[in-house]
Amino acid sequence: MRIAMFLFHTFHNDHRVLKEARSLIGAGHEVVLFALRDAPDLPAEAVEDGIRVVRIRLHGWRRIRKGRYAEYFLRAAWRGLRSGADVFHAHDLDTLLPAAIASRLRRRPLVYDAHELFTETHFLVGRERERRIWAFLERRLIRLARRVITVSEPIADELARRHRIERPLVLLNCPAYRPAPSPRAFFPDAPGEPVLLCQGYLQKGRGLEVLVGSMRHVRRGRLVLLGDGEMREELERLVGILRLEKRVSIRPAVPIEELPGWTASATLGFLLYSTASLNFLYALPNKFFEYLMAGVPVVSSPIPEVARLIGEHEVGCVVDPVTPETVAREVDRLVEDAELRKRLRENCLSAARFLHWGVEEAKLLELYASL
Numbered sequence: 001m002r003i004a005m006f007l008f009h010t011f012h013n014d015h016r017v018l019k020e021a022r023s024l025i026g027a028g029h030e031v032v033l034f035a036l037r038d039a040p041d042l043p044a045e046a047v048e049d050g051i052r053v054v055r056i057r058l059h060g061w062r063r064i065r066k067g068r069y070a071e072y073f074l075r076a077a078w079r080g081l082r083s084g085a086d087v088f089h090a091h092d093l094d095t096l097l098p099a100a101i102a103s104r105l106r107r108r109p110l111v112y113d114a115h116e117l118f119t120e121t122h123f124l125v126g127r128e129r130e131r132r133i134w135a136f137l138e139r140r141l142i143r144l145a146r147r148v149i150t151v152s153e154p155i156a157d158e159l160a161r162r163h164r165i166e167r168p169l170v171l172l173n174c175p176a177y178r179p180a181p182s183p184r185a186f187f188p189d190a191p192g193e194p195v196l197l198c199q200g201y202l203q204k205g206r207g208l209e210v211l212v213g214s215m216r217h218v219r220r221g222r223l224v225l226l227g228d229g230e231m232r233e234e235l236e237r238l239v240g241i242l243r244l245e246k247r248v249s250i251r252p253a254v255p256i257e258e259l260p261g262w263t264a265s266a267t268l269g270f271l272l273y274s275t276a277s278l279n280f281l282y283a284l285p286n287k288f289f290e291y292l293m294a295g296v297p298v299v300s301s302p303i304p305e306v307a308r309l310i311g312e313h314e315v316g317c318v319v320d321p322v323t324p325e326t327v328a329r330e331v332d333r334l335v336e337d338a339e340l341r342k343r344l345r346e347n348c349l350s351a352a353r354f355l356h357w358g359v360e361e362a363k364l365l366e367l368y369a370s371l
Contacts, residue, residue: 001368002032027365080106089113110146153305173285196331209238224249273303
């Protein structure tokens with residue numbers, strides 16, 4: 001089966017797309033991925049991680065979002081039509097329109113993979129007209145999909161309720177199972193210093209300002225923010241204002257294959273998403289499972305799915321309310337209790353034997369067999 005996937009970014013460090021494509025290729029399918037070519041050094045076409053990636057160059061729309069989307073929709077739909085695909089797989093709502101156009105004209109199945117509750121994302125805050133446009137597109141196009149996939153149980157329930165569709169299949173954002181890797185040292189000069197890690201995209205709503213602020217109160221440890229994103233400069237300024245340069249390190253994202261070793265060096269992993277946004281409230285991010293796979297106890301805000309799994313498997317703690325002081329108290333408690341940390345670490349590694357991509361892969365392949 002030939003599968004055309006659509007993605008509205010460059011395909012850089014997208015764990016979910018990479019895992020799904022690799023799984024389908026491993027099952028004997030052919031996958032072509034249509035992504036963005038936002039930088040001249042990116043190849044227009046290449047085979048990356050065994051996946052044929054075709055990048056679409058957009059022109060002159062840096063400050064005009066609507067024009068950028070319109071050009072992408074047209075170019076991606078045309079590329080999809082020419083691909084001769086048997087299935088069209090839209091990764092998130094911002095690629096659903098071109099995938100749906102190609103699917104309808106080719107009379108081939110459409111799969112909609114909702115990576116998040118898109119109409120509730122942070123970038124649509126204060127853009128009500130734009131949010132209504134995206135909501136309209138999802139409402140009209142989701143029914144054209146033969147199957148819908150998403151990342152968490154609450155998002156599956158919400159999409160089914162909103163659009164009166166069959167409940168989407170949940171494919172968790174778990175990494176492939178592997179034994180805990182050898183750790184890479186963030187601070188070789190201080191091997192005994194606790195490492196407090198928050199990995200992932202640096203954006204509003206993820207509690208990063210609170211986490212940085214908590215380091216004024218934490219007794220022992222250094223904080224590492226590992227990732228790229230829109231908040232990087234703002235967080236660097238905050239670190240300077242609070243005079244925390246010796247206690248907070250902001251580092252760029254690392255390649256996917258290197259990430260487990262860096263994660264494994266952490267004493268604690270953080271996931272402090274805001275509960276004010278429905279998208280964050282219903283989230284179940286990659287990083288949660290990456291922490292478990294590396295044996296790193298999790299400190300989380302009270303988002304329901306993460307809190308449920310923390311309680312079910314005893315792999316960390318939930319902070320509520322999330323303030324610099326409450327976060328610092330939990331950090332101090334865990335850092336100072338070596339026996340508790342050891343038990344939580346063992347529980348993380350045990351949970352990872354059940355929460356891994358092999359389980360989700362089987363569900364994905366079964367879905368494709370049914371198309």
